[in-house]
Amino acid sequence: MPDATAKTNLHFATLGIQMGMLSKEQVILAFTKCRLDNSKTLAQILFDQKALTEEQAGALLTAVTTHIQKEGDLDKALASLPQIKVLQSDLERLGDQDIQATQEFQDIQATQEFHDIQATQGFQDIQATRDFVDQKGKTQGLVDTKLTSQPTHASPFQTSGQAPVTKDRFEKQQFFDAGNLGELFFAKDTELNRSVVTKYIKSERANEALTQALFLLEGEVTGALEHPNIVPVYGLGKDSQGNHFYAMRYIRGRKLTKAIEEYQAIPASEAGKKQKFLIGLLQNFQAVCHAIGFAHTKGVLHCDIKPDNIMVGDFGEVFVVDWGLVVVYGEAAKPVPANKKSFSTLDVSQVQPYFPSDSAVSGLHQNQGGDRQAVGGTPAYMAPEQLQATMQEDVSLLGPAADIYALGGTLFQILTGKPPHLSKKNPNEKMGAFHKRILQGDFTRPREWTPNVPKPLEAIVLKAMSLEPGARYASAKDLAEEVNRWLADEPVLADRETLLEKSRRWARKNRTAVAIGAVLLVSLAVGGMGFGFITQGFNEKLSISEKEARDSAVVADTERARAEIKEKEAQTNLVLAEEQHSIAVANEKLAKRRERAAIEAVKQYGKAVSDNPELKNRPELESLRKDLLKEPIRFFKELSDQLRSEKNTTPESLHSLAKGLVELAYLTDEIGDWEDAIGSYKQAIELRESLVKTAPSNTGFQDELAGSQNNLGALFHKTGKVREAQGCYKKALAILETLGKIDPTNTTFSQSLAGGHNNLANLYIEMGSMKDAENSYQKALTIREFLAKANPSDPELQEDLAGSFNNLGILNHQSGRLKEAEENYQKVLSVLKPLAIGNPNNFRIPKAMSDCYNNLGLLFGDTSRLKDAEESYKKAITIRESLVNSNPSNIEFQNDLGSSYNTLGLLFSDTSRVKDAEEIHKKAITIREALAKSNPNNTGFQNNLGSSYNALGFLYFQTGRSKEAEESLLKAVTIRETLAKPSPNNTGFQNNLVDSHSKLGQLYSKAGRVNEAEKSFQKAVSIREVQAKSEPTNTEFQHLLANSNNDLGMVYRKSGRVKEAEESFQKAVTNRESMVKSDPSNPEFQNVLANSHYNLGNLFFHSGRMKDAEDRYKKALDIWIRLKIQLPNNTYIANRIANSRIILCESLLIQVGTQASQLQETQAAFLKLVAADPKNPDFLNPLGAILYRLKDYPNAMANFEKARSLKKPMDGEDPFALAFMAMTYKQLKKPTEAVDYLKKCREVLKKETHSTNLSYQVLLKEAETVVNSKD
Structure with missing residues (x-):
């Protein structure tokens, strides 16, 4: 065999031993056969000699591939296995040249790192602590089975009675976990030089006979269940100190619970990542099902299946652990008494059961001939019959169906992140009520917890968790196959699909067909062509018959034939007419199904593209994103055009057209074609208004109309068309208020109504209408307080309530009602803090908390509580930095962090911490420049960048760095002019631009660049005049205009242009007199009017116009004296009075x-002033x-x-x-x-x-x- 093959075989064998799937003896024997017959791989030989089943071999080959991919290549994978040296030493004795070819690895010792090692856990109960083991059992000695390096098992299912005492093979090392009965330690297998885990009986229970029997039973069962997904046991017995233990595989990985938490934490915006993670979890779940199914064939029930007892390894392995509550049934246990009802759904005659050793028999239940009374389990996942068995101490009630129920509960938690028996309505319910719900099969359905759980997967859970055991899946294997159907996008047997769901599945599997779905919609139009062709065929047949009749000269037969043909033709025409109608109806239904499937497919495609964070947040992909969205836009446009051309005015057709137009509006909005989007929304609204008119009692039509009005209002709002936005929001509210009266218990209607009031309030603030804004916020708060109180366990409603408190806090702050503002902000935190603890994966909650801390910082800064302000800002920054680190592609979190940096920078500026201020302002600019660049159409991001440049520029101005100040302020002006010009009614944009012009004017004025200063202040005044003219009664606009006139007057006075200065100051006086007239009791209005008189007095004084100066000073002094009576402790007023007296005195004395x-x-x-301050x-x-x-x-x-x-x-x-x-x-x-x-x-x-x-x-x-x- 070539060197690469030898390395592959060695890797396969070593990993098999490490995973507990192979013994060293089996590997040595296989290598011997491999040397004699090199036509087969080592895996094939191990399979032939029955060392591995086909399933085990496949699992091991998968693990080998995964390991190589993880390490990078085969050599690195071999080097990472510390056991290789031991195995090579044994194989070298075989004289195998191929093995000797791998000598390069014999000196490599890989470093083992302890990851999140999780092994078997003790018994856990989320509801209460229970004692599972009854202490009445008879004392019975445990056979000493100290382990040696030789196999000690007489059969795969029984332990031997004795073994010779030798040096401990497993050296106990570090403790890492404990359960109810046992303790877990890291250990070293000295024979195979590998890390293992050993489990010992707790010292305080080590002498209990029943505990010993239960422990031995757990070890025997786990060791007997040789399956790739059940943690392998390497040995069972006593160590040299006489302590009972068993050794098992050292699992490098984590609990399934942790993996589920990671999955649930993935935001919905990362749909692709979330789907991929779910598929992996479901594949893990299938492996668990197969392991439990295998155990059932051995007559073994786990009885404590839950995510905490499932381990997911680093190399794709999945193990079921903690068999401490195992129940043996069927032939392996004593017969169930005839008078006991059995819940078993498995044919016991087909199992090859595990038989406990004599030492472990007493660990069986009492009605099986043992000493155990308790059944036990974790109620959060426990089947009703298992809870009943636990209460009655009757194991005969249990069968495989109980484990299948718990498997369903595990799938429940994968999908929702919640244990299956957790109550949504009453999470703190008492134990009695909790048990009653379990026995009645009363639990919250998965989609009630998490609405986006796929319906077929929910159906699988509900079937597996059926109240009656016989209604559940017949086996764990059937459950695994059902999940596999969903993964393969096949119909799930437990779920009855609707036509629309079938169409969607058809659309996913036939994407090409979906792409031309619009073409299929014309099938109705061509449906009538069939009859014409068929009739033509019959006419041709008739002509042929006539010719044959003439040729034969049998006229009578021809006439008879003609009559018969005509009769048949008439009959055929009737049949064809009926068939044509049936075909037309079928075609219509097919077309509608295909239409719905195509619409849904294209809708989902468009949403996926528009929401994709990579496409959305990377500027270089913006053109690609727009191109990808053009296809669904074209589809919906053609769909809308076709539906219009059909002139079908049925409600169903109009409803479909309106939905298509809404989708078209949404997508065109996404690519920035706002005028087209507005047009589509308007057409949809027109259609929906007609639907409401024809069916006024259809609340669904009304709700959709309100939604369209609200969407159009939001688009108008976003594009600066505030008047149009106001009209749409009010129309939406009118509809929603009507719906609320029709169905006051409908939570959805109430939520929408509160949201509508909130939207309108936000708009009012931008328009400067603070009273209207507060009124709308209060209406939203009233609704949300009622909903939150009625639904205390609904986190979404609690979040909405916190949002209303926050909005009111902001408004109170802006209106100068600082105490009320702080109270509302504290209410926000009182709602959100407990909510965050109960919903750790909900990123909206920490985001809202950071918003509140930021707002509190602003409030504390305005009330000179500077230490509190800094502390609040830093709390917000800590949360927001964490959110950005966890979600680096989330632009909203980045934007929030930039805002926190900016506000803290402003605080540092106000407290003269110049270096700190500059540093943190630059951090804000770094974030905001990136956001503005990647989102050029997002006016909010552009506005924020302008604010940061403005703040940094003013900091430079205050510290005398004129050149840098001018650069930053000019950048701010450029950005703000770009925003303000197309949005003349956007008060925020206009105010920001004025602020930048004014700061730039101050800079120029101080530098003696009077002409440039005048131009900057004149621009500010021009904007303010437009605002004040648009709303003459708006005191805020009058106040801002007066400020700008005052600034301009100061520059004119400095440049010696007395006439122009007087005009500007007089305009400020006129503006402020108007303010006082509208609200005479407002002390601030009185004060600023006095200041304007004072400024005019100074101008006259410096111009030598003593009489005019005296007149103005007296007017100012009169106002401040009245204010002193109203505000006796106000030091500012007292100082202004004193200053006025001084300057008035000078004006008198100079004359x-x-x-x-x-x-x-x-x-x-x-004399009074001197007496007070000598x-x-x-x-x-x-x-x-x-x-x-x-x-x-x-x-x-x-x-x-x-x-x-x-x-x-x-x-x-x-x-x-x-x-x-x-x-x-x-x-x-x-x-x-x-x-x-x-x-x-x-x-x-x-x-x-x-x-x-x-x-x-x-x-x-x-x-x-x-x-x-x-x-």
């Missing part, structure tokens, strides 16, 4: 000749100036000098105080000091900040006159 009464009134006000130079200097005007020069100078002594080094010089000090020194006869302070005043006024202030120039001239005057 020479102000009346003494005014001066005395002002003096009184400042060390404030800003109060002392004006008081000194007042005293100067009142000619109290000594006290005036005292205040000036005190103010200068309190002045801080970083404080600038005040030209107002300097001028009055110069004049006061002159009056106090100190000319030198007067000249010095006059000089200082001139120098200060030369600076840019004061050079344009005409009021100070007036005061300087007065001071020069006074100082230079002759005494």
Whole structure:
């Protein structure tokens, strides 16, 4: 044999030994025969010598192939097997040259890594702890069976009584698990140099005779069941310390439970991956069925089948483990008493039973001649008769049907992720109620837990879990074959398919036919052609008969023949007419079936393409995605055109046409052809309105119409057509409210109604209509609170409730009702936290929690709870990073993470943590740039990227990095202009653009680039004017317009364009007066109006218009004094009052000749200010100036000098105080000091900040006159 063949044989043999399917002796014998007859492979020889069955050989060959694929090639696979060296040493003695050719592997020792090793577990009960073993059993010694390297079994089914004591073959190593009776340890097989697992009786129960018998029975049974899918036992007996144990294969893998959890965690968006995983699980399940079926042929029931007792190996192996509750029945056990009912559905005469050894007999049940009383099992998977047997301690009630029920329960959990007997209505039910449900066969159907479970698979589960054992599958093999039918896309016997389901299956198997399905729809149109051709044939026959009659000259016979032919023709025509009608009806039915099949197939194809994450999220595949969607779009377009051309106005035909148009709209929306999508939705709505009109009592038609209106509204909303969206949403709500009145108990209608209110509220927010938004959110909340309370175990309804609390929290926050906002956010978390624990595979829940933490962070930031804000943002980031890592192709999770980075960056900016802010803003931009690039039509992603550039640009501006600031802000403006231009009614887009223009204007203004600053602020004002004009009563728009006018006024004032500045400031005053008029009690409106008067006063003051300045300052001061009464503890208002008094005082004092009464009134006000804050130079200097005007020069100078002594080094010089000090020194006869302070005043006024202030120039001239005057 060539070298490669020798290596293949060695690999096959070594893996067979490792898997427990072959003994070393069998392999050596096979290699000996292989050397003598090299025409056969080692596998064939092992099969011939009955060392392997055909099934075992096939399973081993599959494992060999899988192992080679996993390791990369044959050599690496050989190198990974540590047992190879031992086997080679034995084979070398044969003198086999082919074996010697593999010497290169004899020194390789592969490193074994412990993976998630899972072996047999103890008895588990999800409901309660039970003692399965009764302690009344008679003490009976266990035969000592210490193991040697020689076979000790007299037969495949019986253990020997004694074995010589030698050194322990199995060296116990590390403990790793324990059950009710046993403990599991990693161990080493010193004979074959392999890792194994040994199971020992727990020390505290080691001396119990019944426990020993049960343990021996478990070991014997497991060892006797030689099947590829039952964990092999290598030895059974006592170690050198006298401890009972048995050794079994070391399984590198995990429990089926873990595999099921992985499957259930795959999101629906990854349909291909999920389907592939399901197929693998079902194939594993089939292997389990075959193992249990094999055990049944040996007269053995497992009695504890569940995912926790099924192991899935790393190389495709599947093992049934933990036979600790085994029940032996049939010939192997004592006869069942005649008065006991047997639930067995297996023909016991056909089994080749396992017979327990004498030492293990006492482990049988009492009514089988043993000492065991309990039956046991795990109630979550237990058949009704098994629970009854456990309660009555009567094993005679059990048969193979009990295991088949548990297999059905295992399939149930594969499909739903839930144990079969878990109650959906009452997950915390009491034990009595739980047992009652099991005995009655009352459990939640799979599709009630998980609606997308394939109906045929649910039918298989329901048949396997039938209440009556006789109604279940006759054998585990039958159950496996039934699953195989579904995998092969064949009809499942347990499921009665509808015509539509058959059509779908036909469509899947005949994809070519489906591709031309539209052509089949014309079959009705050509159905009438058949009769014409047939009639033509009869006419031809008649002509032939006439010719023959003339040729024979038998006229009478011809006439008679003609009459007979006419009669037959008439009869034939009648028959053909009937046949034609039947054919037409059949053709119509066939066409409709094919039509439905084709529609469904193309619909599923289109959905698969549109939802595929690879096609959706990779920009380089965008054109491919659009091309793939063109075919289903063409199909639905042609279908719609044909249905219209038929002019069939029956409800069925109109309904089909509407469905086709909806599918067409959905797909055209997916490729960005929004106008076509809108057109299709409108046509569908028109048809559905006509259906509702013709059948007003059909709630299904009404529900579909509401759905179409809602879909069209969402499309309008997405494309910025908010008015149209509002109309559609309201129409949908009107229909849904009517449906709710018709059927108030219909949860679906109520959910849709709440969703409709929620959609409308979101739209109102974008329109700036906050009161309307809150009203709609409250309506949604009322409905969702009722639904959640009525259905506490429904996670979807609980999620909806949390969503309503979150929406209201956001709205409260935006409206300044911060306490209510925090309360609503906390309610969100109180709903979601327990929901997350009960639904670990539901990604929507942690996503919603992260949203809430992010919102809480924003709220805490706005209330200066900065530590709490940072903590909340970081909690959101932790969750969102985890979601992105688990779902790297999910763009929604990536978008959320980008938002969290952005908000934390803003917080760092506000707290002057510049480096941290810059770093995390750049993280946000990295994510958002990728999303925007791969989704160019997604306005949300583009908008978010603009926000990040805007935030980073403003950070650079605040830290003096002007060039970088300008670059980022210009990027933000470019993006936001692109979004705002086609969406003039989208308030969010327009506001964002104004914000970027304003920040850019501030940057230019600070840099002295006045012209560019003016242009930026003018653009902002233009947008605000359009908004305010569209809704004159909208105070938010008026407020924003006033802000923009104020910004523009500031730039005009800085550039010396006083007239334009005055116009802008006056517009701001007008805007804010309108706001106050609409809501006079709003303190914020009052405050901003005062600010506008104050700004105008400053402009007049700097322009030397003292009277006008005085007038404006007084107006501002009057407003703030009223607000101080309303808000006595508001420090901002108090500061504004003080500042107003100061500047008003200056405006009065600069005017020479102000009346003494005014001066005395002002003096009184400042004496109060100084008394409240005696060390404030800003109060002392004006008081000194007042005293100067009142000619109290000594006290005036005292205040000036005190103010200068309190002045801080970083404080600038005040030209107002300097001028009055110069004049006061002159009056106090100190000319030198007067000249010095006059000089200082001139120098200060030369600076840019004061050079344009005409009021100070007036005061300087007065001071020069006074100082230079002759005494």
